[in-house]
Amino acid sequence: MTQPLLTVDGLEVVYHTDAGTLPALSDVCFEVREGQIVGVVGESGCGKSTLGAALLRLLAPNGEIVGGHVMFAGRDLASLSAGELRTLRGQGVAMIFQDPLTSLNPTFTIGQQMIDAQRAHQQTRESKSVVRQRTIDALTRVGIPDAARRIDNHPHEFSGGMRQRIMIAIALLHEPSLLIADEATSALDVTLEAQILKLLKEINAVHGTAILLISHNLGVIAEVCERVVVMYAGRAVEEGDVYSIFDRPLHPYSRALLAAVPSPQHRGTTLAAIPGRVPSLLALPPGCKFADRCGYAAAVCFTREPASLSRGGLRVRCFLYDDSLPEADKPRADWATEPVPA
Amino acid sequence: MAVASQGGEAAVVRAPAGGGVMTRLGRLIREVARRPAGLFGLLVVCLLFVVVVAAPVVAPYGPYDQSIVERLQGPSLKHLLGTDELGRDLLSRVIFGARIALGVAIPAVLIAMFVGMLTGLISGYVGRSVDQVAIVGMDAIQAFPAVILALALLAVLGPSLRNVVIVIGVALAPGYARVVRAMTRAAKQNQYVEAEVSLGAGTTRIAVHHLLPNIAAPLFILTAMDIPSAIAIEAGLAFLGLGVPPPSPSWGALLSDGFRYVLISPWAIIAASAALMLTTLGFAMLGETLRDVLDPKLSGTRRWRKR
Amino acid sequence: MTAEPHNGALLSVRDLQTFFSDRQGAIARLLRHKTGEVRAVDGVSFDVVRGETLGLVGESGSGKSTLARTVLGLVPATGGSARLDGRELVGLGRRDWRPLRRRIQMIFQDPGSSLSPRFRVSFLLREPYVINKVPLDQQSSVDELLDMVGLSSEQADKYPHELSGGQARRVSIARALALHPEVLFADEPTAGLDVSAAASILNLMRDLRDRLGLTYVLITHDLNVVGYFADRIAVMYVGQLVEIGLGDRILAHPRHPYTHALLSCAPVPDPHLNEGHLDNVLGGEIPSPHDPPSGCRFHPRCAYADPQCTDEVPQLEDLGEGEMVACHHWRQIDLTKQPAVAET
Numbered sequence: 001m002t003q004p005l006l007t008v009d010g011l012e013v014v015y016h017t018d019a020g021t022l023p024a025l026s027d028v029c030f031e032v033r034e035g036q037i038v039g040v041v042g043e044s045g046c047g048k049s050t051l052g053a054a055l056l057r058l059l060a061p062n063g064e065i066v067g068g069h070v071m072f073a074g075r076d077l078a079s080l081s082a083g084e085l086r087t088l089r090g091q092g093v094a095m096i097f098q099d100p101l102t103s104l105n106p107t108f109t110i111g112q113q114m115i116d117a118q119r120a121h122q123q124t125r126e127s128k129s130v131v132r133q134r135t136i137d138a139l140t141r142v143g144i145p146d147a148a149r150r151i152d153n154h155p156h157e158f159s160g161g162m163r164q165r166i167m168i169a170i171a172l173l174h175e176p177s178l179l180i181a182d183e184a185t186s187a188l189d190v191t192l193e194a195q196i197l198k199l200l201k202e203i204n205a206v207h208g209t210a211i212l213l214i215s216h217n218l219g220v221i222a223e224v225c226e227r228v229v230v231m232y233a234g235r236a237v238e239e240g241d242v243y244s245i246f247d248r249p250l251h252p253y254s255r256a257l258l259a260a261v262p263s264p265q266h267r268g269t270t271l272a273a274i275p276g277r278v279p280s281l282l283a284l285p286p287g288c289k290f291a292d293r294c295g296y297a298a299a300v301c302f303t304r305e306p307a308s309l310s311r312g313g314l315r316v317r318c319f320l321y322d323d324s325l326p327e328a329d330k331p332r333a334d335w336a337t338e339p340v341p342a
Numbered sequence: 343m344a345v346a347s348q349g350g351e352a353a354v355v356r357a358p359a360g361g362g363v364m365t366r367l368g369r370l371i372r373e374v375a376r377r378p379a380g381l382f383g384l385l386v387v388c389l390l391f392v393v394v395v396a397a398p399v400v401a402p403y404g405p406y407d408q409s410i411v412e413r414l415q416g417p418s419l420k421h422l423l424g425t426d427e428l429g430r431d432l433l434s435r436v437i438f439g440a441r442i443a444l445g446v447a448i449p450a451v452l453i454a455m456f457v458g459m460l461t462g463l464i465s466g467y468v469g470r471s472v473d474q475v476a477i478v479g480m481d482a483i484q485a486f487p488a489v490i491l492a493l494a495l496l497a498v499l500g501p502s503l504r505n506v507v508i509v510i511g512v513a514l515a516p517g518y519a520r521v522v523r524a525m526t527r528a529a530k531q532n533q534y535v536e537a538e539v540s541l542g543a544g545t546t547r548i549a550v551h552h553l554l555p556n557i558a559a560p561l562f563i564l565t566a567m568d569i570p571s572a573i574a575i576e577a578g579l580a581f582l583g584l585g586v587p588p589p590s591p592s593w594g595a596l597l598s599d600g601f602r603y604v605l606i607s608p609w610a611i612i613a614a615s616a617a618l619m620l621t622t623l624g625f626a627m628l629g630e631t632l633r634d635v636l637d638p639k640l641s642g643t644r645r646w647r648k649r
Numbered sequence: 650m651t652a653e654p655h656n657g658a659l660l661s662v663r664d665l666q667t668f669f670s671d672r673q674g675a676i677a678r679l680l681r682h683k684t685g686e687v688r689a690v691d692g693v694s695f696d697v698v699r700g701e702t703l704g705l706v707g708e709s710g711s712g713k714s715t716l717a718r719t720v721l722g723l724v725p726a727t728g729g730s731a732r733l734d735g736r737e738l739v740g741l742g743r744r745d746w747r748p749l750r751r752r753i754q755m756i757f758q759d760p761g762s763s764l765s766p767r768f769r770v771s772f773l774l775r776e777p778y779v780i781n782k783v784p785l786d787q788q789s790s791v792d793e794l795l796d797m798v799g800l801s802s803e804q805a806d807k808y809p810h811e812l813s814g815g816q817a818r819r820v821s822i823a824r825a826l827a828l829h830p831e832v833l834f835a836d837e838p839t840a841g842l843d844v845s846a847a848a849s850i851l852n853l854m855r856d857l858r859d860r861l862g863l864t865y866v867l868i869t870h871d872l873n874v875v876g877y878f879a880d881r882i883a884v885m886y887v888g889q890l891v892e893i894g895l896g897d898r899i900l901a902h903p904r905h906p907y908t909h910a911l912l913s914c915a916p917v918p919d920p921h922l923n924e925g926h927l928d929n930v931l932g933g934e935i936p937s938p939h940d941p942p943s944g945c946r947f948h949p950r951c952a953y954a955d956p957q958c959t960d961e962v963p964q965l966e967d968l969g970e971g972e973m974v975a976c977h978h979w980r981q982i983d984l985t986k987q988p989a990v991a992e993t
Contacts, residue, residue, distance in 0.1 A: 222916065540755050
């Protein structure tokens with residue numbers, strides 16, 4: 001097996017606040033292979049945005065990576081110098097965000113910004129016209145009509161959907177091997193979202209760019225991703241291929257999450273809302289963080305935190321699947337005893 | 343507890359806010375004191391208030407006690423800041439001058455704040471023609487440099503302590519009016535204003551209950567930063583001889599008198615200038631720190647130094 | 650458009666228009682400078698029967714929020730009519746609105762900003778009574794209101810910023826319910842909420858509907874929510890109504906190409922159903938309400954458009970039983986065979 005493009009191993013991130021140290025991410029492990037589309041899904045407070053920022057070392061000033069490794073193309077990001085890190089951002093890994101308006105400078109034309117972005121990464125000086133033409137091509141490729149003229153427009157002269165495309169074009173300027181999309185379509189209307197997702201899939205198919213898609217929208221994840229990581233309270237609670245996750249979720253939280261989504265099929269019935277609330281990161285209970293809301297918790301779930309266990313190509317962090325526990329102590333659930341395909 | 347996350351930006355994680363007025367005040371003071379500029383400002387302002395309140399106790403001499411024999415002396419053990427041309431102790435004059443400075447500045451700024459706030463609120467909320475008229479009025483007042491405007495008004499009203507206060511208040515009011523107007527217009531867009539209207543609330547209720555409290559905080563910062571301006575205007579007027587009549591120890595008067603004898607003894611000027619500078623700096627630092635602290639984006643995060 | 654009002658229609662909207670002028674200023678108006686106009690709501694008509702839930706669906710610029718605000722008198726209507734139980738709402742002054750506030754209310758979109766931040770929950774819940782001078786015997790207590798929305802009485806002393814998103818939304822609902830309205834407009838009630846919190850809110854709204862006999866107008870862009878909660882669905886596009894009908898029917902057999910496109914673009918949390926979803930995606934941009942296309946506003950993006958669509962505005966055709974559609978060619982199009990795609 002070839003080496004994965006991105007390996008996240010035991011990542012721990014905290015935030016330092018007046019109220020104390022917040023454990024935003026704990027022991028997060030997953031990988032992204034070349035050309036793969038991996039989704040990270042979770043609700044608020046699960047740490048998915050922190051994850052995106054941590055990967056590119058773009059955490060807020062009061063955030064700190066206190067454990068684990070992030071390896072990109074075999075190199076440990078922690079070992080890179082500031083200069084090497086800057087080269088990596090934009091060339092190896094690029095990121096797009098939710099609101100392109102705040103990511104683009106309103107006083108410069110998009111052409112100027114994109115040309116600057118390219119110049120910043122160049123070793124040798126290319127001619128202006130070459131860079132400009134390349135920019136026009138990049139814009140055309142993401143679906144900006146009349147790119148040769150619109151390259152001289154300012155960001156506010158574009159609609160929201162167009163701006164997001166421009167963001168993608170900028171992200172792709174140096175042909176990164178990995179694109180991180182953090183809630184990239186959350187602010188867009190449904191029809192525009194579909195266009196952007198289609199564009200992302202095309203980029204993946206044509207250029208082989210791997211994509212890490214961070215979203216709270218289960219539908220988007222189901223539509224685009226090959227593999228999914230489910231997060232809760234800063235931990236990765238389940239990981240697997242998209243069909244397994246949606247058809248036969250292993251973790252009680254994944255199950256509960258999917259059951260709570262409204263749909264026309266549920267009409268007239270009460271939705272299965274998960275009782276309780278996400279625990280505050282300042283006051284995390286010992287043991288499994290989902291235990292107090294889980295319908296299947298046993299005593300051990302409240303005292304010890306389950307380790308991440310492998311089952312075939314899937315990973316799940318739950319005592320339901322921990323065969324090292326004596327039967328009497330293990331939690332039980334009928335649906336969990338079904339055999340898992342390899 | 344909110345882990346605030348805006349789109350793709352890394353979360354700036356905050357500590358919870360809320361609580362009663364006194365605890366919030368306590369927390370505010372602690373936040374301000376934590377920053378060096380804020381601490382300086384707090385100390386200066388506290389010192390000033392102590393001096394003003396306890397002037398007769400703190401000052402070694404009366405402000406009017408003359409001693410011609412000791413005139414125009416430099417600092418000595420008997421007179422810590424020296425004496426002026428009539429042998430009056432400069433330290434005591436400065437201390438009592440603080441009373442005048444604050445005694446004029448604080449009422450003036452309060453008048454400016456209330457008048458400005460009322461004007462800004464009405465102008466911002468009602469809008470249209472009322473707003474247009476108000477803007478023209480504010481522009482007219484602000485077109486004049488404060489001291490000139492004060493001069494003109496005093497010429498009409500006649501110089502007295504009360505008039506000086508009124509005149510400075512008028513000069514500073516448009517500043518508040520503008521800020522309040524802008525904030526009211528912005529606050530008007532807030533959904534909760536709409537929600538109140540949908541429940542049937544009238545204009546007065548919305549303005550008083552819902553708009554006013556939300557714009558109050560920045561006003562206090564403005565006030566803190568305007569006090570030095572007010573003091574400066576008063577000193578300027580006194581320097582020109584149009585403020586409170588002599589022998590009152592207004593700092594401006596001290597400067598003006600001291601000016602005449604500066605070649606013989608510069609200590610009056612030094613004393614008055616030092617007092618003015620310290621006060622101005624103190625209030626300005628306090629105001630700026632307050633503004634930084636109350637900026638919602640920064641509150642709750644500790645400044646973390648990477649090892 | 651003319652559609653006969655239904656028997657028992659509690660809320661009846663006819664040709665409602667809300668236009669905003671772009672440029673203001675006395676001098677501009679004096680010079681009779683051509684003002685840009687935003688036709689946010691441009692001739693919308695529909696009925697809501699007592700006890701039903703109408704889902705109002707649309708993307709940005711569709712005018713659905715403005716429509717709600719117009720009906721509630723928060724924004725002045727430029728034309729048309731909106732009747733609540735026969736009583737005309739358009740053109741009412743503040744005073745005349747007072748008694749009507751107790752019959753029609755709105756749950757606002759963002760509870761974080763629709764709850765006045767300086768006041769405690771208890772004050773906010775008592776405010777509707779204070780404002781409307783409701784006699785004591787007709788008031789529900791703060792505890793009763795909190796209980797109605799599933800909150801404990803501990804929440805009464807909190808400030809809005811101390812509440813979670815779901816809790817804040819419940820307080821908004823409680824405020825809207827305090828005056829015991831008959832019609833409730835809910836603007837994106839689940840937006841910004843986690844899946845589970847959203848499910849709880851929807852459950853609450855369903856429960857209240859059954860217990861209190863409420864009539865809802867549910868404004869949302871989320872097709873899952875509207876499919877779950879609404880009896881009938883109305884689809885808006887750039888200020889106009891393109892289709893309205895029974896929820897099940899609209900979701901299964903949409904008549905208007907835009908509705909079809911909307912449904913096929915919406916991602917579903919099931920990878921099997923999403924296969925091939927992104928193969929045929931509706932192209933183009935949503936037109937700005939400043940400068941909508943001529944004729945049928947959807948024609949630039951519609952695969953079935955012909956010159957008639959560019960020239961003539963399609964009228965809302967009443968098909969009976971609350972079903973209406975505004976499209977010149979809906980009878981000829983078979984949306985199951987050919988998806989609505991212009992360019993990608």
